[in-house]
Amino acid sequence: MRIAITGMGKMGRFLAEILKKHNLFLYDINPEKLKNINIENAVISNNLEEITEFNPHIVINAVNLKNTIPVFKELEEFISPKTIIGDIASVKGDIIDYYKSAKNPFFSIHPMFGPTFANLNKVKGECVVIMEESDHLAKEFFTELFEDLGLKIYHFSLEEHDRTMAYSLTLPFVATFIFAGCIDIKTVPGTTFKKHLEIANGLLSEDNFLLSEILFNKHSVKEINKVQSQLEYLKHIINQKDSETAFDYLDSLRKNIEV
Numbered sequence: 130m131r132i133a134i135t136g137m138g139k140m141g142r143f144l145a146e147i148l149k150k151h152n153l154f155l156y157d158i159n160p161e162k163l164k165n166i167n168i169e170n171a172v173i174s175n176n177l178e179e180i181t182e183f184n185p186h187i188v189i190n191a192v193n194l195k196n197t198i199p200v201f202k203e204l205e206e207f208i209s210p211k212t213i214i215g216d217i218a219s220v221k222g223d224i225i226d227y228y229k230s231a232k233n234p235f236f237s238i239h240p241m242f243g244p245t246f247a248n249l250n251k252v253k254g255e256c257v258v259i260m261e262e263s264d265h266l267a268k269e270f271f272t273e274l275f276e277d278l279g280l281k282i283y284h285f286s287l288e289e290h291d292r293t294m295a296y297s298l299t300l301p302f303v304a305t306f307i308f309a310g311c312i313d314i315k316t317v318p319g320t321t322f323k324k325h326l327e328i329a330n331g332l333l334s335e336d337n338f339l340l341s342e343i344l345f346n347k348h349s350v351k352e353i354n355k356v357q358s359q360l361e362y363l364k365h366i367i368n369q370k371d372s373e374t375a376f377d378y379l380d381s382l383r384k385n386i387e388v
Contacts, residue, residue, distance in 0.1 A: 130270075133185040135177070135200050136192035137162040138336075140217060140240065144189055145171070147278065154183040181207045187236075187267060188214045194342035198227050208233070213267045219339065220294055220346045221260075225287045228262070236260070236267035237287060239294075253279030261286045295348035302343055303353055305332050 133154035134141050145155055145168055153171040157163050160175045172183055177200075180188075188208060192200050197216050204214065215236035216224055228235045237260035242252055257280045259271055275282050285293060309329040318326065332340075343349075366375050 130187065131183060131185045133180055133183060133188045135188065135190050135204070136196075137166070138191065138193075141189075141191035142166070143240075144191060144217075147274070152183075154180055154185060156180065177203055178207055180204070184209060185212055187270070188212055190214065190216045193336065193338035194218050194220060194222070194224075195338055197224060201227060201231070205232070213264050215263070215267060218342070219298065220342050221287045221291050222342075222345070222347065228287075234264040234267070236263035236271065237290075238263070238271055239290065241297075254281065256281045256283060258283045258285055258290055260284075260290060291346055292348050294343070295346050295352050298343045299346055299349040299352045300356070302332065302340065303349075303356055305329050307356075309333060 131152045131154070132148055133156065134144055134148075135156045137145070137155055137157040141155075141157070145153060145166070149168045149171070153168060155163065155166060155168070155171050155173050156175065156177055156179075158175055158177075163173050163175060166173055172179070174180075185208065188204060190197055190200055190204075197218055201214060201216075208214070210232050212233055213236060214231070214233045215238065217238055217240060218224060219239060221237060224237070228237070239258040239260075240255075241257055242255035257275050259268055259275075259282060261284050263271075272282060305325075305328055308325050312326070312329075363378070366378055
């Protein structure tokens, strides 16, 4: 199969590596990101027009969210109407509206293993989402690929995906940002502090575009309101110094995190 990948960031390179048995066209507008790619027979280019001659069956758009739709629109001029286009964005947002009017069949996936915390050489057991609206041929292709990698596959609609990501991504991100915002470097760190600091350092090493696209999910504010509500209740318990209420609260938290 002929597969084009636009965007040679960490995930773009990961996808190129796991798909290297196919004929690949690897594109990035920045020539620096195309260096040190050692995939035999891959066409490597910083000129998107060259994708026309390659004539891909599938295009995986792996650029950041800000540039996803502009790249799709640029591709329209150079690819066949039969080419299946798709994204890997963490938040689908305006991409949903783009797909509604797209002339090409499309797919949408979301690998739930960021390059910071996951070992991209060992992704077995990690999670990936395949959107229900995806073209059936692409859905079959990616299902087989992800099953071979040992990934846990979930299926959501595009809208359901963004609601779920506000919970599974925005919530822990915001908690980490609050912790990072309150850090005093003169603090004597305990074990829990060190663990939180490790998570904060890892998360904040991510690209600003990625972190921003998670925060700008239209469902994020709802999750932040939940955080504010929990903080207000916790502050109330502390001010009241009510042990019985505190014990009940802590027990409810333990029950809440039971898997």
